[in-house]
Amino acid sequence: MTSLAQIIAGMTADGAAQQAHIPETWMQGRTVFGGLVAALGLESALRADPELPPLRSAQMMFMAPPASEARFEAQILRRGRSTGFVGLTCESAGKTCARGTFVFGAPRESEVRHDRFPLPGHLPGPEDSRLVPPRDNGPAFFHNFEVRRAAGALPVSGATEPEFHLWVRLNDRADLAPVIAMTCIADCPPPAALTAMTAPAPVATISWQLDVARIPERVEWVLLHSTSQAAGDGYSVQNMDLWSPEGYRIAGARQMVAIFG
Template sequence: MTSFAQLLQQFDPDSPFIAPPNWLQGRTVFGGLSAALSLQAVLRECPTGYPPFKSAQVSFIGPVTQAQTFEASVLRQGRSVTSVAVDCMSGDDLALRTTLLFAQPRASKITHDSWGKPLVGGPSRYPTLALDRNVAPACAYNFEMRAAGGSLPVSGAESPELLMWVRHLDAQGVDPAVALIALADSLPPAAMTCFTEPAAISSASWMIDLPQPAVVGEWFLISSFSQQALEGYSLQDMEIWDEGGRRVLWARQTVAIFT
């Protein structure tokens, strides 16, 4: 089993990359890994002076079934904001297209935060979730998960919400933004809580924003809620907090549902 830290040590943006079996999600590579490697490819190649990673727009074009290559191009480099596009190729086919935004923090008199962290205990208050091998893909076993509320996947729930403390089993030495992107996609889509039996799903798009530059952490509380499921697609909101109660990521994802 190749850990996340080991995988990042082996990753070379200039060479074709083949994901280990424990990072697969069905017939494709775990989407959170492909997105994280897109960011890692830029961080490895970018000149010094890039601002901190701020946001990303990820389009999942097709499944990753062959060796991956990552092609990055700077769209614009301003005084405080830099935009970079990354195409992730699966063999000769485009699999993932990501636009990454790097932005320098700036002083402002306008500050507000209208979202509150869920009222749950810390990760030590909850037992480790035993993953169901009939439901969980191989990539899920790279994380430790502890349910703190909400519902569980394939439980026939009425409320499509997941609420879990999650941590990497090994992200030692990994850039905190890269680790956070991979961890943010660790949970199954929230709509899967409504399933009564396993069925296929596929992410179509993913929008990610970081309120402030990512910092190293261990446990993160992930809240994922499907706002609507209609005509075979679910639109879900995702938020992540660190152990200190600080929101570190907000995201929205469109997921195709094959049931």
């Protein structure tokens, strides 16, 4: 199975863009897994300007399903003394598939420092949480992750409280920058609205935003809490929170999901 690091290593320059070959093992139905698109887009941004400060925020809009060959073009929108804004376009098979914006910011001195939402202490750790194995008829990309359920509902269980806590890590984590691994992991879980379904139906991410509180020095397990806040008319608005095993908040995310059932 081709790892994320191997896909990145195989990316080649195509003018101002980066060309990537994406194997079938990273597909989600007929499209590429969104977390991989975001991770490869971030890698393209970092290649466009290797001196960018740490990532602070990423916004992605998914418009069409990319094929196995995808082109990622990063454009420096603004580069200040402490911040950088990079626009991203992903094209595949002659169409625009995704657009994104990455915001980078250097650390600065500040008297404001707090972490008001630490890791929930009542939840079991990854070793004590139940393994969620990939399904034979499930999305191919899921085989690249180890997922363990700490709490919450299962997909397609008719849950009245559509939320869950999952421990997630990449199976192959070698040679990956922590920020790239974190970005990919953050989109791994299925939408929380899936737990409210009583029968399987397709879902698709429309927009996704990741706001970074602290990038770990290395990425092993990540605890993700996903909750659908409101759903109707075939759409769900959901929030996600990410923590490190050490107990500090890594990031927060927000997602708009289309539900076809």
